[in-house]
Amino acid sequence: MSAPGRFGWWRLLNQVLVVVFVVGLAIGLVLFVRDQDWAPVRALAAQLDPVQVGAALVVAVLINASGLLLGLVSWRALFVDLGAPVGRWTAYRIFFVGFLAKFVPGRFIALPVLLRLGKQINVGPVRLAGVFVLSWAVVALTGMTVGLAAGPALLGGSAAWMLLATVPLVILFARPHLLDRGLTAASRLLRRPPPQVSASSTGLRRAITSQSLSWVVSGHHLWLLAVTAGAPPVRSYLICVAGFAAATVAGLLVMVVPDGLGVREAVLMVGLATVMPVSIATPVVLASRLVCALSEVAIGAGGLALAQYMHRRHGAVPDSATGATRSVPDPSVT
Incomplete structure (x- = not known):
């Protein structure tokens, strides 16, 4: 078959994969809206000042x-280390596809799209999977560590033992090279070739710091919603800010529902019920889910569209033999 023929089939396959991903994303969003009972949120909002409620929702988003966005900084730090030295917009395309996949039932429907994007910049499936696995580990470890701050508010002095759970992250931050040694040792144990790439100390520390800040900043949206609904500001602070991180990590462990639907809410209810009535905590938790969905879809869809445009403008060069594109250096590479 001629090169133009191969190019035509490759382009058709790309288009089919994109359509399937978009359809799966749309189905996931529809399921999210349909399966939620928003009546408690409307009932609580009707009891409060509508201007105050509207302002709180906008600020929370x-x-x-x-x-x-801080989480995006963390992911790119790992991608530059383990993936490829490409421009930021080329890397962001891959991030936003994986980010939006959380709304797709099962999430695995995004895999062919991610593999295609990786192939365009000569990043194979093993390296691409390594970036996402390590990123997920950083997200989980930092989320659990930040979430521990809610322990004293819930358990009092008896929660001191929970500080032991911070040891893995502290060791990883202080001695990042231990990660590469661990991966090499695991490869030898499994009789597999050693890793082709390694995480730098600077990149790993930057990823951990950015992701930790991401959890702290994001958790403030829940605190704002809770205080607006009448929760005591001081007592609810750590429960909301730190509890949001712990609840979200719990949701990440559930892969068969969009964005851990229901799991995060259950964990948040345990904490919020200690500072406000359950009848008030329920709509607050639902409002948090709505705020997260709105901000995630806006950042994900808007970011993907912008990254796609900037990638085509600055970093994509057609390959006449395969129909794929290869990235060229641009000023955003660090």
């Missing part, structure tokens, strides 16, 4: 969006 902006707060959570800011936290999400």
Whole structure:
């Protein structure tokens, strides 16, 4: 078959994969809206000042969006280390596809799209999977560590033992090279080739710091919603800010529902019920879910569209033999 023929089939396959991903994303969003009972949120909002409620929702969306962008900084730090030295917009395309996949039932429907994007910049499936696995580990470890701050508010002095759970993250931050040694040792144990790439100390520390800040910033949206609904500001602070991180990590462990739907709410209810009536905590938790969905879809869809445009403008060069694109250096590479 001629090169133009191969290019035509490759382009058709790319288009099909994108359509399937978009359809899956749309189905996930519809399921999210349909399966939620928003009546408690409307009932609580009717009891409060509508201007105050509207302002709180808008600010909460902006707060959570800011936290999400810090998470993007963390992911790119790992991608530059383990993936490829490409421009930021080329890397962001991959991030936003993986980010939006949380709304797709099962999430695995995004895998072919991610593999295609990786192939375009000569990042194979093993390296790409390594970036996402390590990123997920950083997200989980930092989220659990930040979430521990809610322990004293819930358990009092008996929660001191929970500080032991911070040891893995502290060791990883202080001695980042231990990660590469661990991966090499695991490869030898499994009789597999050693890793092709390694995480630098600077990149790993930057990822941990940015992701930790992401959790802290994002958690403030829940605190704002809770205080607006009448929660005591001081007593609810750590429960909301730290508890949000712990609840979100719990949701990340559930892969068969969009964005851990229901799991995060259950964990948050345990904490919020200690500072406000359950009848008030329920709509607050639902409002938090709505705020997260709005900010995540806005950041994800808007970011993907912008990254796609900037990638095509600055970093994509067609390959006449395969129909794929290869990235060229641009000023944003660090």
